[in-house]
Amino acid sequence: xxxxxxxxxxxxxxxxxxxxxxxxxxxxxxxxxxxxxxxxxxxxxxxxxxxxxxxxxxxxxxxxxxxxxxxxxxxxxxxxxxxxxxxxxxxxxxxxxxxxxxxxxxxxxxxxxxxxxxxxxxxxxxxxxxxxxxxxxxxxxxxxxxxxxxxxxxxxxxxxxxxxxxxxxxxxxxxxxxxxxxxxxxxxxxxxxxxxxxxxxxxxxxxxxxxxxxxxxxxxxxxxxxxxxxxxxxxxxxxxxxxxxxxxxxxxxxxxxxxxxxxxxxxxxxxxxxxxxxxxxxxxxxxxxxxxxxxxxxxxxxxxxxxxxxxxxxxxxxxxxxxxxxxxxxxxxxxxxxxxxxxxxxxxxxxxxxxxxxxxxxxxx
Amino acid sequence: xxxxxxxxxxxxxxxxxxxxxxxxxxxxxxxxxxxxxxxxxxxxxxxxxxxxxxxxxxxxxxxxxxxxxxxxxxxxxxxxxxxxxxxxxxxxxxxxxxxxxxxxxxxxxxxxxxxxxxxxxxxxxxxxxxxxxxxxxxxxxxxxxxxxxxxxxxxxxxxxxxxxxxxxxxxxxxxxxxxxxxxxxxxxxxxxxxxxxxxxxxxxxxxxxxxxxxxxxxxxxxx
Numbered sequence: 279x280x281x282x283x284x285x286x287x288x289x290x291x292x293x294x295x296x297x298x299x300x301x302x303x304x305x306x307x308x309x310x311x312x313x314x315x316x317x318x319x320x321x322x323x324x325x326x327x328x329x330x331x332x333x334x335x336x337x338x339x340x341x342x343x344x345x346x347x348x349x350x351x352x353x354x355x356x357x358x359x360x361x362x363x364x365x366x367x368x369x370x371x372x373x374x375x376x377x378x379x380x381x382x383x384x385x386x387x388x389x390x391x392x393x394x395x396x397x398x399x400x401x402x403x404x405x406x407x408x409x410x411x412x413x414x415x416x417x418x419x420x421x422x423x424x425x426x427x428x429x430x431x432x433x434x435x436x437x438x439x440x441x442x443x444x445x446x447x448x449x450x451x452x453x454x455x456x457x458x459x460x461x462x463x464x465x466x467x468x469x470x471x472x473x474x475x476x477x478x479x480x481x482x483x484x485x486x487x488x489x490x491x492x493x494x495x496x497x498x499x500x501x502x503x504x505x506x507x508x509x510x511x512x513x514x515x516x517x518x519x520x521x522x523x524x525x526x527x528x529x530x531x532x533x534x535x536x537x538x539x540x541x542x543x544x545x546x547x548x549x550x551x552x553x554x555x556x557x558x559x560x561x562x563x564x565x566x567x568x569x570x571x572x573x574x575x576x577x578x579x580x581x582x583x584x585x586x587x588x589x590x591x592x593x594x595x596x597x598x599x600x601x602x603x604x605x606x607x608x609x610x611x612x613x614x615x616x617x618x619x620x621x622x623x624x625x626x627x628x629x630x631x632x633x634x635x636x637x638x639x640x641x642x643x
Numbered sequence: 644x645x646x647x648x649x650x651x652x653x654x655x656x657x658x659x660x661x662x663x664x665x666x667x668x669x670x671x672x673x674x675x676x677x678x679x680x681x682x683x684x685x686x687x688x689x690x691x692x693x694x695x696x697x698x699x700x701x702x703x704x705x706x707x708x709x710x711x712x713x714x715x716x717x718x719x720x721x722x723x724x725x726x727x728x729x730x731x732x733x734x735x736x737x738x739x740x741x742x743x744x745x746x747x748x749x750x751x752x753x754x755x756x757x758x759x760x761x762x763x764x765x766x767x768x769x770x771x772x773x774x775x776x777x778x779x780x781x782x783x784x785x786x787x788x789x790x791x792x793x794x795x796x797x798x799x800x801x802x803x804x805x806x807x808x809x810x811x812x813x814x815x816x817x818x819x820x821x822x823x824x825x826x827x828x829x830x831x832x833x834x835x836x837x838x839x840x841x842x843x844x845x846x847x848x849x850x851x852x853x854x855x856x857x858x859x860x861x862x863x864x865x866x
Contacts, residue, residue, distance in 0.1 A: 365701075365704060365705075366704070366705055366708040367708070387694070387698075388694060389694055389698070389786060389787075389788050389791055390691055390694070390758075390759045390760060390785070390786035390787045390788065391758050391759060391787065391788075392787070392788035392789075393788065394788045394791050396698075396701075398705060429709055430709055431705070431708055431709045433702070433705050433706070433795075435792050436788070436791050436792055436795075438788045438789055438791075439788075546836075546837050548792070548796070548836075549796060549832035549833045549835065549836050550829060550832050552832075553832050580828070580831075580832075581863040581864065582824060582827070582828040582831060582857050582862045582863050583828055584821065584824070584825070587864070617864070619865075620864035620865050620866075621864045621865075623817075623820060623861060623865070624820060624821045624824060624861075624862070625821065626818075626821075
């Protein structure tokens, strides 16, 4: 079986931190996403994962515009590999081995008379500074509440691949460098290594070590690719502290709107992805200082989510602890206290988050 | 938009050996999802049913991989298949359920329908019917790419519901409440999915039972 010889790409982007939380100005850090070759009986999986990796890279922004606060988001990396992954535990392990915070893996397979591409995302357990970047912390005096992510793995909606895309991308070596922005050409294969300088619409402008440059077509594979790209890009932004972009991308996934730069009709996200996108859009919005309403809305939408309750309680406590809370302090303490009491039975008695929430509320009184 | 970022692309030429998966957890309980697969009438139907089975197995694995701690750590779910000559009657499903530690038993019947295969599932939930009055759920699906999301989400809702009921049966409420609520909440998220009218009607009773179970455990907080 031929495997397309495409580059493993590590995209490095110096970005900036745009949030109301304290910028980590001097800290140099990287958030890496590992994209192994998607499984499949022919080259379709390899071509699709290459296109998704480049699409994902296109969402890494160097800095917010405008950037009056000269913020810093560290380094974003997308690593594409020829390795294939077949199950979630192996994806977790690959993430740990490559030092990646996110692994986007999947396969392309026949289903009835057509082909579908199944994409999955896992977030391997992490330690130290990487874990800290995935964790929202609210501290009131001696009490610190920590909240990670609502889930560690996601199954995205399947990409329904049209017969034209299947015909073209089931052949090996279909990602080629063209002299102009063309969907198809007989230019050289996208070998490795290469640098991608910029994205314009559905094309990436690439440069190779020889100095040769050209355009690589990034076709729209399926409406659902917006869910895959949008949610993964939102998580990367969240881990980097780019809460403005995280909120935008999570909101797009929640609302079924296309990812940036994609000329694709609206879609409906997979149920769990949509729910968690709504939660994390609310958290991102709050963490960039744009209010608590997104979290109230997510809680109202799904009152059975303990994560939504925890996020809302933390937001209330953070607002109550703010020196500017003024007359609103009592209302925030009341809302947080009532939520904690109402949902107390969903926590083990010795749960560290619950203990910290109780201590925080005592500290505020 | 101009990209100032430098992009370094390097090849990983050697396919890395994938290390052994993390050692299986020491499980206390095992539950089987048994597919009783009726021999398909022709080669096309056979192909459709086989691809459906493989995806179902993968989906169950991926669906439950997120619930591997706390009260759920003790439950390991496996999917098994058994070929049968004829469509199994209800007493066969029920007997199969009782013969082993089961999560659910599905009769799986594939028939050819023009260019695609139709797969009919009668799903018996046995002890894990929860507040469903009838322990059977029926799902019928065309094996077509555009229908796959519906198929996956419908089966996910049923599997998660049974899994939540299984957790509830293996641990006292004070230890299992959150795990049960978490899994039921996940199942509940499929209520608003874009299921077609046929799939929705088959799942209507289940989608009414899920919130009943959530409320019974005060998963939405004590009022």
